Amino acid sequence: MDISSKKGSSEPQHPIQIKSRPWAAMSIILIGLLALLLGLMLSVSFGAKDIDLATVWSAIFRFNPDLTEHQVIHALRLPRVLAGAMVGASLAVAGAMMQGMTRNPLADSGLLGLNAGAGLALALCFAFFPGLPFLSLMLFSFLGATLGGVLIFGIGSISMGGLTPMRLTLAGAAISALLLAFSQGIALHYRVGQSMTFWYAGGVAGTRWDQVELMFPWIIGGLIGAMLLSRFITLLSFGEEFAVGLGMRVLPIKIALFFIVLMLAGISVAVAGVIGFIGLLIPHLTRALVGVDYRWIIPCSAVLGALLVVAADFGARMINMSFETPVGALIALIGVPFFLYLVRKERRELT
Amino acid sequence: MNTLRSEPHNPKQARATVFFITIAILIAAVFIISMNTGSLSMSPLDVIRTLFGQGTDQQKLALFDFRLPRIVISLLIGAGLAVSGCLLQGVVRNPIADPGILGVNAGAGVMVVLFITYFPNKTIAPVWLLPCLAFIGASLAALLLVMLAYKKNIGLSPTKLILSGIAVAAGLNALMIVLTIQLDSDNYQFLAAFLAGSIWGTDWRFVVALLPWLVIILPFVFYKARVLDLLNLGDHIATGLGAPVQRARLTFLAAAVALAASCVAVSGSIGFVGLIAPHIARRLIGTTHKVLLPASALLGALLVLIADTLSRVIDIPAGLIVAMLGAPYFLYLLAKMR
Structure with missing residues (x-):
């Protein structure tokens, strides 16, 4: 009795109180996963042709190539929803990592130059090699994203004084603008802007199995890596001096983190185009729900991000059956009011 | 305020x-070159003769009715956007703030899209209608943002402001994408050029419309520059030193919005000037706003003037050239600084 009461009284005096809510986090993960499963089922079953859940079930577990419905599910809908879930999880986690590392609440993976790099690669493809197959477009777009990331990382590291969060942020903004300017210039000159916009905003429509198989191991690897390194992100988010003071070797950790962000976001951009707002919205939402510990922020972001993209993709298909509303635009239109509410409610300064 | 300048300032x-002399010389040089650039070729001597009233009618027409207003507008826009960006970076204390973050570009963009969606035949409309609409769109977006970020009793918090700004811009951009996809190819091309930032208000009427904003706002913020330095110390210290933090923040914000909206209406989104000119200036001459604000203005003016001159030779919107020239130089500075 005595001991327990002592424990209870000593807890609030703990010197650094990290606001974290593990129970909330765990329930988010659990409920989120269930909702995600439900969302996946619904998304597979409804569409231009409604297919009942029993058929969906049998199509997945007892696939019969003679049935058209099984074919539709297998060839069109399943890869699409799975890609959506993976892309959502990746972008949300990449955004959360960027915000933690740079300590800038505005950071997301777009700041690493990934979107701009992929855009430039796409512009070049559309202008000079029209009619490339989808898979090679995807490959080039990933190469472009990598190029953007490497440029920023390189410039940040060669500069005297090292890769500070501030320098990274500024280099990211400048290089993104530069690459964007080039791709806009090319798009204007060769009049390919509209098809680029379409591809860019296209989301996960038209994803095929081979792409899903290609991206799956990398995305899962990236997510696991992010989880393993998440406690270092928490430390970095309190400030680099703080992390160094606690004996952390900052540079190798940072390089590893960047590599993960590059992988997650680069693949997502290559598969789904730019779904911009999600990397900002989900981490902020998660932080408001579960506190500042990245060991919880990362998995919760992954689940919520996946859920959001699956739901939005489903919505985009249902709004107007014949015309696909761009998923990125839909996410932004739903997410913005919500995000504004979140920002307004937040009492703490996020810097 | 002497404590702030304890370091030797000579x-x-x-x-x-x-810095100021160099920039002034550069602006003068580019001005002359810009006067020579265009479909009617003139030697520098001809330009100077025409300026003093000695040229042929054709030369006078080219200079006074086409080139000069465009040059003046470039200078004004560059200065306005750069100062707007500098103010914003100071007010929200975030280095990646630029006028675009207020949603002004997106607001103007949505208006332009709506306009060309519903009046596809844009030649019928009077020439001033589009800038007016763009100005309205830009101001509405900024107003919406301030209303969203402002909270009774607490006032404006920098982080809330900038996050809301990004959100508003994202929402408007999404709206724009939905509208854009249905446009036909020619109209899309026009919109893309607008969004990339090309100066399309190119006669004296636009100069007259733009000038009052800058003539009133720029001296005002230069005069108030010291308060911005205080804001940069953080709210608590600034309040302690006697700065009216909330009022100052609102004032500067309003100034930044007015500058950005009026410039964007004439130029499209050359927002990058607002991001980069203040940063370059900061790295060259330091962070005291009293010097920084005018320095940013001159740098911005120079950048846009160069960009617009080049964009007449190679057919690319000025906004893109600003990024292509400004970003590498900025990166060089960034890498060089300790």
Whole structure:
């Protein structure tokens, strides 16, 4: 009795109180996963042709190539929803990592130059090699994203004084603008802007199995890596001096983190185009729900991000059956009011 | 405020003087070159003769009715956007703030899209209608943002402001994408050029419309520059030093919005000037706003003038050239600084 009461009284005096809510986090993960499963089922079953859940079930577990419905599910809908879930999880986690590392609440993976790099690669493809197959477009777009990331990382590291969060942020903004300017210039000159916009905003429509198989191991690897390194992100988010003071070797950790962000976001951009707002919205939402510990922020972001993209993709298909509303635009239109509410409610300064 | 300048400021002052003289010379040089550039070729001597009233009618027409207003507008826009960006970076204390973050570009963009969606035949409309609409769109977006970020009793918090700004811009951009996909190819091309930032208000009427904003706002913020330095110390210290933090923040924000909206209406989104000119200036002459604001204005003016001159030779919107020239130089500075 005595001991327990002592424990209870000593807890609030703990010197650094990290606001974290593990129970909330765990329930988010659990409920989120269930909702995600439900969302996946619904998304597979409804569409231009409604297919009942029993058929969906049998199509997945007892696939019969003679049935058209099984074919539709297998060839069109399943890869699409799975890609959506993976892309959502990746972008949300990449955004959360960027915000933690740079300590800038505005950071997301777009700041690493990934979107701009992929855009430039796409512009070049559309202008000079029209009619490339989808898979090679995807490959080039990933190469472009990598190029953007490497440029920023390189410039940040060669500069005297090292890769500070501030320098990274500024280099990211400048290089993104530069690459964007080039791709806009090319798009204007060769009049390919509209098809680029379409591809860019296209989301996960038209994803095929081979792409899903290609991206799956990398995305899962990236997510696991992010989880393993998440406690270092928490430390970095309190400030680099703080992390160094606690004996952390900052540079190798940072390089590893960047590599993960590059992988997650680069693949997502290559598969789904730019779904911009999600990397900002989900981490902020998660932080408001579960506190500042990245060991919880990362998995919760992954689940919520996946859920959001699956739901939005489903919505985009249902709004107007014949015309696909761009998923990125839909996410932004739903997410913005919500995000504004979140920002307004937040009492703490996020810097 | 002497405590703020405890470091020896003579070398700094000399540096600022050199900076201002260099920029002034550069602007003058580019001005002359810009006067020579265009479909009607003129030697520098011809330009100077025409300026003093000695040229042929054709030369006078080209200079006074086409080139000069465009040059003046470039200078004004560059200065306005750069100062707007500098103010914003100071007010929200975030280095990646630029006028685009207020949603003004997106607001103007949505208006332009709506306009060309519902009046596809844009030649019928009077020439001033589009800038007016763009101005309205830009101001509405900024107004919406401030209303969203402002909270009774607490006022404006920088982080809330900037996050809301990004959100508003994202929402408007999404709206724009939905509208854009249905446009036909020619109209899309027009919109893309607008969004990339090309100066399309190119006669004296636009100069007259733009000038009052800058003539009133720029001296005002230069005069108030010291308060911005205080804001940069953080709210608590600034309040302690006697700065009216909330009022100052609102004032500067309003100034930044007015500058950005009026410039974007004439130029499209050359928002990058607002991001990069203040940063370059900061790295060259330091962070005291009294020097920084005018320095940003001149740098911005120079950048846009160069970009617009080049964009007449190679057919690319000025906004893109600003990024293509400004970003590498900025990166060089970034890498060089300790």
